Amino acid sequence: MHPGDVDPFYLKMPHVESGMTVGLFGGSFNPPHDGHVLVADIALRRLGLDQLWWMVTPGNPLKSRNHLAPLAERIALSEAIAGDPRIKVTAFEQSLGQSYTARTLEKIRKRNRDIRFVWIMGADNLQNFHQWQDWQKIAGTFPIAVIDRPGATLSYLSSKMAKTFDYARIDEDRAAALAFRKAPAWTFIHGPRSPLSSTALRAKS
Ligand SMILES: Nc1ncnc2c1ncn2[C@@H]1O[C@H](COP(=O)(O)OP(=O)(O)OP(=O)(O)O)[C@@H](O)[C@H]1O
Numbered sequence: 001m002h003p004g005d006v007d008p009f010y011l012k013m014p015h016v017e018s019g020m021t022v023g024l025f026g027g028s029f030n031p032p033h034d035g036h037v038l039v040a041d042i043a044l045r046r047l048g049l050d051q052l053w054w055m056v057t058p059g060n061p062l063k064s065r066n067h068l069a070p071l072a073e074r075i076a077l078s079e080a081i082a083g084d085p086r087i088k089v090t091a092f093e094q095s096l097g098q099s100y101t102a103r104t105l106e107k108i109r110k111r112n113r114d115i116r117f118v119w120i121m122g123a124d125n126l127q128n129f130h131q132w133q134d135w136q137k138i139a140g141t142f143p144i145a146v147i148d149r150p151g152a153t154l155s156y157l158s159s160k161m162a163k164t165f166d167y168a169r170i171d172e173d174r175a176a177a178l179a180f181r182k183a184p185a186w187t188f189i190h191g192p193r194s195p196l197s198s199t200a201l202r203a204k205s
């Protein structure tokens, strides 16, 4: 392995035991920060997850890659910050040769028929979710947990996704049952919020 190469360990889907509930937390993590850790903690606790896959994307299809740090660097920084042993940092999307969430989730489902998955994202992503490739298919693949973020708290009322799938929204008091619901099913989770962003951190460095 050359310096800068991604360790092959991270290019495989994480190991998971039959019957587990697993959160899928995709992100650029450019760089990772405590806001991400807060989202992971909230998801693990409120959704009652056994594992959370911290999926470092080769590149968000909607974002420019101009200021994107190398994948190996984003993985190493993610490992350094993700303290909980239930969190599995992974970059297996790289080995799929693409980074569209709809296709990734389809692969995950095909390989893990007896696992309950939940897609996890911050509330800012709810606002532009309808611009993601095959967004309605994503919502029909696994349940979705949207975690509150400063500046995006009202997105669960106004976004196209929230309006389209209003009938499939469950109350956050029942978040622990989300993984067991048939998709489409989603919830918006309020709680402690972090104002941190990778954009702000990049601007400081
Ligand atoms: N402070 C935060 N609160 C809630 N969710 C967050 C927060 N920061 C990031 N997220 C969520 O974590 C996931 C990964 O985010 P990402 O790596 O793009 O970080 P970011 O801070 O939003 O980056 P950037 O500023 O470069 O857009 C996304 O679903 C995003 O909505």
Ligand SMILES: O=C(O)c1ccc[n+]([C@@H]2O[C@H](COP(=O)([O-])O)[C@@H](O)[C@H]2O)c1
Pocket: 025, 026, 027, 028, 029, 055, 057, 059, 060, 061, 062, 063, 099, 100, 101, 102, 125, 131, 132, 133
């Ligand atoms: O599939 C898409 O069209 C798509 C569009 C935007 C974002 N995503 C995914 O959403 C996750 C969050 O992205 P980001 O950049 O907000 O951290 C990450 O896994 C991206 O690959 C996916």
